[in-house]
Amino acid sequence: MRSITRTIRTVTALGALALAVACSGSTGGGSGSRSGFNPPKLEAQKAIGPGEGRLNLIAWAGYAENxxxxxxVDWVTPFQKQTGCQVNAKTAGTSDEMVSLIKTGEYDAVSASGDASLRLxxxxxAAPVNTGLLTNYRDISPSQKMQKWNSVNGVAYGxxxxxxxxxxxxxxxxxxxAPTSWSSVFAVDSPYAKHISAYDSPIYLADAAVYxxxxxxELGIKDPYALDQKQFDAAVAxxxxxxxxxxxxxxxxxxxASALKSGNTVIGSSWxxxxxxxxGEGAPVAxxxxxxxxxxxADTWMVYAKxxxxxxxxxxxxxxxxPKVNAQVAEYFGEAPANQLACQQTTDKNFCTTYHAGDTAYWSRVHFWATPVPQCLDGRTDTTCVPYAQWVQAWTAIKG
Structure with a gap:
């Protein structure tokens, strides 16, 4: 796997990164509907023409292996041979970095997580996508299509x-x-003090909110990405x-991974x-x-509008x-594949069971990353929630 320094790039121009404060957050109606959220009117592509001979990607580590x-581990070379599109992939370590990179105008597509997709x-x-041109779209799990992190008002964006x-x-x-609660890493008197790890990103505030x-x-938190000031202050504290x-x-x-192997880390949040x-390197980790x-x-491949x-x-x-490529990536990275047919293509025939692909009960306990905005994502209209820009500022203060 790539040796990648995942540097947090705190973006200073936070107007757009926090959805320009204009993104209205109530997720009413159905999947992907968002009252008052009116992104720029952009047209989806009408047809797929001849390849341009090149493709510049922003991807999570392991998503574009060559x-x-x-x-x-190589699914880029076969793609290049089949299409003539030579791939240049830039690995990003955080969603903030992805947003920063796409704004350079140098990239064509990005594997955006939910805390980046709505910002884009x-x-x-991010351009709307013509799902009719995507031959595998029909086989994507319904739990992942047209969700609040990859669609707006019935329009798919990836x-x-x-x-x-x-x-x-x-x-x-x-x-x-064996631990069963996040209290093992959040308790003030945790027996694992100084051997606890945490993900280095403002979105980690949501992990505290889940706990x-x-x-x-009594704080009344219903959505870890929709925190009013009192709830936010509690997570920061x-x-x-x-x-x-x-x-x-x-x-x-x-x-x-090295810290877990050496024992410098014995417990913490992880992928x-x-x-x-x-x-794989012999460490006794579960x-x-x-x-x-x-x-x-929940990652979505999105196309840059320009x-x-x-x-x-x-x-x-x-x-x-x-199906075959989605299975390869899922097994290499360690995630549930979005294409339901990929489960038939995995080398480990129990893979999708292990990673809970399509397991509704399991995923009901997981809060997928989303972008915090002033209009509370939990549907409240009588208060204002803390936007992502303030999460970034708070994260700097938390780390000291």
């Missing part, structure tokens, strides 16, 4: 790729009994308290790919979905979500 890291839609950087939970990872030889939903029900016990804030998944890497639930990601190579971009969207 065999350079492992000769057996609201700012006019094709779902994969999804997963931000789990609690722990060393089985150091943590006993507080159960730990302090919790993370400032936790800061004293943190051994490492991680943004490079290989370094996070499955981190755990897979550590276990994961848990705590009783409080967890945050998670893409220089839109035909190659559409061909990539079709390719990366085809």
């Amino acid at each position: 065999g350079s890291n492992d000769p057996k 839609i609201a700012s006019g950087d 094709i779902p790729h994969g999804y997963g939970a931000n789990l609690l990872a722990y060393r089985t030889d150091k943590v006993n009994p 507080l939903m159960s730990a302090k029900p 919790l993370l400032k308290q936790q800061n004293r016990n943190i051994g490492e804030y991680w943004s490079d998944y290989l370094k996070a 499955q790919v981190v755990v897979n890497t550590a276990v 994961t848990a979905l705590p009783t409080e639930g967890a945050t998670g990601w 893409a220089q190579h839109p035909n190659c971009a559409y061909q990539w969207l079709n390719w990366i979500t085809s």
